[in-house]
Amino acid sequence: xxxxxxxLPSADWIALGIGFIGLAVGRxxxxxxxxxxxxxxxxxxxxxxxxxxxxxxxxxKVVYRxxxxxxxxxxxxxxxxxxxxxxxxxxESLTLTTAFQGFSLEFLRRIMVMVFLLSYLIQYWGPxxxxxxxxxGFAVLTGLEMVNYTSYWNAEIPAVYKLVPVGLTVAIFVxxxxxxxxxxxxxxxxxVFLALHAxxxxxxxxxxxxxxxxxxxxxxxxxxxxxMVLAITGISLxxxxxxxx
Amino acid sequence: xxxxxxxxxxxxxxxxxxxxxxxxxGVRRQTILALEKxxxxxxxxxxxxxxxxLGMKVDELFEMIPEKERT
Numbered sequence: 001x002x003x004x005x006x007x008l009p010s011a012d013w014i015a016l017g018i019g020f021i022g023l024a025v026g027r028x029x030x031x032x033x034x035x036x037x038x039x040x041x042x043x044x045x046x047x048x049x050x051x052x053x054x055x056x057x058x059x060x061k062v063v064y065r066x067x068x069x070x071x072x073x074x075x076x077x078x079x080x081x082x083x084x085x086x087x088x089x090x091x092e093s094l095t096l097t098t099a100f101q102g103f104s105l106e107f108l109r110r111i112m113v114m115v116f117l118l119s120y121l122i123q124y125w126g127p128x129x130x131x132x133x134x135x136x137g138f139a140v141l142t143g144l145e146m147v148n149y150t151s152y153w154n155a156e157i158p159a160v161y162k163l164v165p166v167g168l169t170v171a172i173f174v175x176x177x178x179x180x181x182x183x184x185x186x187x188x189x190x191x192v193f194l195a196l197h198a199x200x201x202x203x204x205x206x207x208x209x210x211x212x213x214x215x216x217x218x219x220x221x222x223x224x225x226x227x228m229v230l231a232i233t234g235i236s237l238x239x240x241x242x243x244x245x
Numbered sequence: 246x247x248x249x250x251x252x253x254x255x256x257x258x259x260x261x262x263x264x265x266x267x268x269x270x271g272v273r274r275q276t277i278l279a280l281e282k283x284x285x286x287x288x289x290x291x292x293x294x295x296x297x298x299l300g301m302k303v304d305e306l307f308e309m310i311p312e313k314e315r316t
Binding site: 056057058059061124125126 | 279
């Protein structure tokens with residue numbers, strides 16, 4: 001039997017290391033944050049230019065499909081904005097496609113990154129493992145955010161309300177665990193959460209979405225990102241059935 | 246008709262891990278995992294490479310079965 005050849009770290013691992021350096025040092029010296037862009041775009045650009053020949057056909061297919069999904073969603077958003085904004089009376093100055101609305105570019109970037117990541121992770125790891133890891137990531141982020149939210153902990157509100165973020169974090173951890181063991185059931189739960197989120201956000205969006213004549217793009221992005229995560233993970237799990245991968 | 250493969254059985258026969266097979270073929274472990282679970286249909290080139298590493302013919306490693314037939 002041939003000796004197994006141990007390879008050097010792949011370009012992706014090297015890029016990950018560069019990205020971490022960019023994030024860590026960039027906090028203190030912002031130009032170094034550019035290393036993050038190098039980490040994200042470097043390997044794909046080199047591969048497409050034929051300078052990096054570490055192509056794995058499965059990974060390539062996943063990347064191409066995720067890119068296509070991102071293109072579809074972005075095109076749909078822009079199309080809907082162009083078609084429906086005038087119809088519902090949104091002023092030209094507030095539409096996505098208006099150049100001077102710099103914040104709308106941030107909105108588009110956030111949606112684009114979210115769609116690509118969700119599509120890539122679910123395709124690469126399969127629905128059950130992919131969704132489980134996505135939810136685990138959100139649970140960790142929610143937990144960290146909760147720890148930093150000192151003004152909330154110091155606020156004079158009933159203690160039971162302070163348990164809500166704790167409960168939310170625990171619930172996401174539980175869903176991350178159950179996504180692998182009971183995919184379809186977890187998917188249904190996520191879709192129920194989507195419905196509850198839509199109802200809960202509707203009234204808030206009505207009053208807070210447009211402030212002093214400007215669309216709150218970050219609020220809209222947060223709403224859409226949360227909805228997309230719940231919808232995409234829920235539908236992926238329901239379609240995968242209870243035979244987890 | 247549905248394409249199935251016997252990669253896992255023959256890999257186990259040769260006492261290879263998924264990582265071992267992936268490195269010999271030149272792909273990631275996740276690719277072998279996706280193949281064995283039937284989540285991914287390999288290219289002709291990759292199918293031949295896997296068959297060569299496992300000492301098989303391609304048509305011994307992959308077969309078409311009727312959609313409703315269980316393996």
